[in-house]
Amino acid sequence: MTLDSKIPDGPLAEKWTRHKFNLKLVNPANKRKYDIIVVGTGLAGASAAASLAELGYNVKTFCFQDSPRRAHSIAAQGGINAAKNYQNDGDSVYRLFYDTIKGGDYRAREANVYRLAEVSVNIIDQCVAQGVPFAREYGGLLANRSFGGAQVSRTFYARGQTGQQLLLGAYSAMNRQIAAGKVKSYPRTEMLDVVVVDGRARGIITRDLITGKIEAHSAHAVLLCTGGYGNVFYLSTNAKGSNASAAWRAHKKGALFGNPCFTQIHPTCIPVSGHHQSKLTLMSESLRNDGRVWVPKKPVKGLTARDAAKIPESERDYFLERRYPAFGNLVPRDVASRNAKYVCDEGRGVGPTGLAVFLDFSDAIKRDGKKTIEARYGNLFDMYQQITGDNPYEVPMMIYPAVHYTMGGLWVDYNLMTTIPGLYALGEANFSDHGANRLGASALMQGLADGYFIIPYTIGDYLAGMPYEKISTDRPEFKEAIEQATGRLHRLLSIKGKKTVDEYHRELGMIMWDYCGMSRNEEGLKLAKKKIQELREEFWQNVNVLGSANELNMELEKANRVSDFMELAELMVDDALHRRESCGGHFREESATEDGEARRNDNEFAYVAAWEYKGENQPEVLHKEELKFENVKLTQRSYK
Amino acid sequence: MKLTLKIWRQKGPNEKGEFKTYVHDKVSPDMSFLEMLDVLNTELIKKGEEPVHFDHDCREGICGMCSLYINGRPHGPLQTTTCQLHMRSFKDGETITIEPWRAKPFPVIKDLVVDRSAFDRIQQAGGYISVNTGAAPDANEIPIPKKIADEAMDAATCIGCGACVAACKNASAMLFVAAKVSHLALLPQGHAERKERVERMVAQMDAEGFGACTNTRACEAECPKGISVAHIARLNREYYNAMLTSYELPSKAGGDG
Structure with a gap:
């Protein structure tokens, strides 16, 4: 298999314009003859569904939540980047492109990232027109704030609920198309498999989560907008239902998986409080604009937030400001997380577990007043107090890194198509734009760029070459996929072992957190691989899933998802093992500079690792897509 | 902590439900309410009993998926979502009664899980601004006073959880509908469709079987996002204005708001 990224020729700034012109078009009257399936209704899925339906295609959407509005994009807090340069502070499409490429530690495609920066400006226009109530200045124009990894203010926001407002915008656009009869929405319905007919994705198998009914849906193209796989780690900032099953099953049907080991650990999350912990809550990165991160210079066992004031200024180590004077507390996420880990490893962590650092607002409150800080972060402060019982206006917050986002995902070409013709991956589900580390406020940008402004163009090029005929779900390919999916569910129900799904999931998460x-x-990764294999084997012999497949059965849903995480986890470890360099969120201890910073190895690893599934318990085959940098010079990232 | 839980158990939409009592002695004050139920479910599964089904997803108070009527109040004693409620809000030895949302338009699916698709259908009836992708002017073309934008945001913050309906003795969805109508009526972008929007959304709300508003303000008191009944007042103004002057709906039948 050769990977063709289909990156257009020509100068960087003209690639997308030229490409759009060269793409084939579907005549407006013929668009209604094509059916498109969209799995997942987050920013990427909802925006794609609405935009494609507006063009005239027939769209079916699927989500496991009880409403499309609840997809996990809703939880994104801080903001969305766009190269509007409304602040006159030197921003441009090129600068956003450059920051994103650099922030991703030079492991993303130049052409994709440039396109992302280019369409970013249209996203803001679109969202405002939909009624998204972005923050505004007194003059009535849009407000911006700065975010990690950038030295300009280009982030648009709606309090600490930007993802919610953007998603509700896309949801409203989708609702309009549902009312118009162009989108049919299937909530509480989970995709179990993708169906490939004559080498093309032609449909999916789903389970109605209320009745348990397994159904087949055929279409001319399938879009997976199913988010990331951070829940492999059990504890993450993802929603409890977020899962990798759609992407993983597509992978097993032939879609290559790109850079699976690239996961983002977010520096500002509320620390773990006990064994019962079911998820971790993110505190928006925007807090680092005004909060100062510190630990005591010398270890103080069990230092609480209430006693933090007792540590005199001279005894505090503002370690990010000290090590990175230029960017200070606004260094990219991977750098901030790793440094928090270092100081905790040195025993200087705070809180009852010692696995936390302070994020202190007292200077900002002194400088700007409580009112200003409340206006900026009020809801985040309230949330923090609800969860921890501490009042961050009075005592510093405690934070610790947590798994937040996965840069890896299904490999896609410039048209967002996977290696299965007719199967597309959008948003976090694909691997494409963030390289080895995603900058803050860029996930919302990418999800909406893919859905509003890229797929509506690129899918036409594929469909223009497709016959109009619909195919019957009575075909053997559908029957076989139904049998396989049903068989797996029944197998899970028939084990009747001793341990719960959560217990296995938690164990898997611990292995991944400790070693990957x-x-x-x-050494650790090799050990992890062995442990995952053993755990997976045990899972299939000893998991206990009660109830039946013909009813609402949330344990069965979980078991099915965890069974896929168990397989994906091993691929993540394989990928991390093979990439013997440090880049972005992937830090290999063997590849570090003397002062502990990541050392990239561009000679050997300036490529996308795309893995091909070869069958159960078979090693996956690595394909490499070389990354060519024609516009930026590769440098070691420095935020000093 | 040790708690006695009285939980509504119901096998399916057409089955008869009942309260079952569980003694739960593995509760820590730092647990969220849902984590407390997770631990209970683990215990139940170990005993071969079916776990309690409840809706949840983001567990950070924004997706609106979690519900639960706790000791007679939607989302429990604090004005927050159930996922953000922590056990430190309860006393050791307390008895907690846990029910699903009770409202005819929210039929029970199983245990504590209800069907809230009526909310989606209300949004589909008109909760949007008709603008196709790509047809938008520059975002800064229309300045919007900060005060107006902030007020629109106050309304737009609705998470669609349904606590307002669950809290209301009439099972009215007025706060939910008002939040969207108000959000879009406040913004200049939403003005073109404001009459049709309010008429259609109210008509759909009535068709779903939600009750009328009698201004008890229980919804506002329980809304986890603190949405004010002032938005209901705006909805009423929008609605009366539309009813008097609309050219949209041929029949003026429908709810009285």
Whole structure:
């Protein structure tokens, strides 16, 4: 298999314009003859569904939540980047492109990232027109704030609920198309498999989560907008239902998986409080604009937030400001997370577990007043107080890194198509734009860029070459996929072992966090691989799933998802093992500079690792897509 | 902590439900309410009993998926979502009664899980601004006073959880509908369709079987996002204005708001 990224020729700034012109078009009257399936209704899925339906295609959407509005994009807090340069502070499409490429540690495609920066400006226009109530200045114009990894203010926001407002915008656009009869929405319906007919994606198998009914849906193209796989780690900032099953099953049907080991650990999350912990809550990165991160210079066992004031200024180590004077507390996420880990490893962590650092607002409150800080972060402060019982206006917050986002995902070409013709992956589900590390406020930008402004153009090029005929779900390919999916569910129900799904999931998460988390080494990864294999084997012999497949059965849903995480986890470890360099969120201890910073190895690893599934318990085959940098010069990232 | 839980158990939409009592002695004050139920479910599964089904997803108070009527109040004693409620809000030895949302338009699916698709249908009836992708002018073309934008945001913050309906003795969805109508009526972008929007959304709300508003303000008191009944007042103004002057709906039948 050769990977063709289909990156258009020509100068960087003209690639997308030229490409749009060269793409084939579907005549407006013929668009109604094509059916498109969209799995997942987050920013990427909802925006794609609405935009494609507006063009005239027939769209079916699927989500496991009880409403499309609840997809996990809703939880994104801080903002969305766009190269509007409304602040006159030197921003431009090129600068956003450059920051994103650099922030991703030079492991993303130049052409994709440039396109992302280019369409970013249209996204803001679109969202405002839909009624998204972005923050505004007194003059009535849009407000911006700055975010990690950038030295300009280009982030648009709606309090700490930007993802919610953007998603509700896309949801409203989708609702309009549902009312118009162009979108049919299937909530509480989970995709179990993708169906490939004559080498093309022609449909999916789904389970109605209320009745348990397994159904087949055929279409001319399938879009997976199913988000990331951070829940492999059990504890993450993802929603409890977020899962990798759609992407993983597509992978097993032939879609290559790109850079699976690239996971983002977010520096500002509320620390773990006990064994019962079911998820971790993110505190928006925007807090680092005004909060100062510190630990005591010398270890103080069990230092609480209430006693933080007792540590005199001279005894505090503002370690990010000290090590990175230029960017200070606004260094990219991977750098901030790793440094928090270092100081905790040195025993200087705070809180009852010692696995936390302070994020202190007292200077900002002194400088700007409580009112200003409340206006900026009020809801985040309230949330923090609800969860921890501490009042961040009075005592510093405690934060610790947590798994937040996965840069890896299904490999796609410039048209967002996977290696299965007719199967597309959008948003976090694909691997494409963030390289080895995603900058803050860029996930919302990418999800909406893919859905509003890229797929509506690129899908036409594929469909123009497709016959109009619909295919019957009575075909053997559909029957076989139904049998396989049903068989797996019945197998899970028939084990009747001793341990719950959550217990296995938690164990898997611990293995991944310990050996494939913020810091990785060869020995640990090899051990992790073995442990995952053993755990998977045990899972299939000893998991206990009660109830039946013909009813609402949330344990069965979980078991099915965890069974896929168990397989994906091993691929993540394989990928982390093979990439013997440090880049972005992937930190290999063997590849570090003397002062502990990541050392990239561009000679050997300036490529996308795309993995091909070869069958159960078979090693996956690695394909490499070389990354060519024609416009930016590769440098070691420095935020000093 | 040790708690006695009285939980509504119901096998399916057409089955008869009942309260079952569980003693739960593995509760820590730092647990969220849903984590407390997770631990209970683990215990139940170990005993071969079916776990309690409840809706949840983001567990950070924004997706609106979690519900639960706790000791007679939607989302429990604090004005927050159930996922953000922590056990430190309860006393050791307390008895907690947990029910699903009770409203005819929210039929029970199983245990504590209800069907809230009526809310989606209300949004589909008109909760949008008709603008196709790509047809938008520059975002800064229309300045919007900060005060107006902030007020629109106050309304737009609705998470669609349904606590307002669950809290209301009439099972009225007025706060939910008002939040969207108000959000879009406040913004200049939403003006072109404001009459049709309010008429259609109210008509759909009535068709779904939600009750009328009698201004008890229980919805506002329980809304986890603190949405004010002032938005209901705006909805009423929008609605009366539309009813008097609309050219949209041929029949003026429908709810009285």
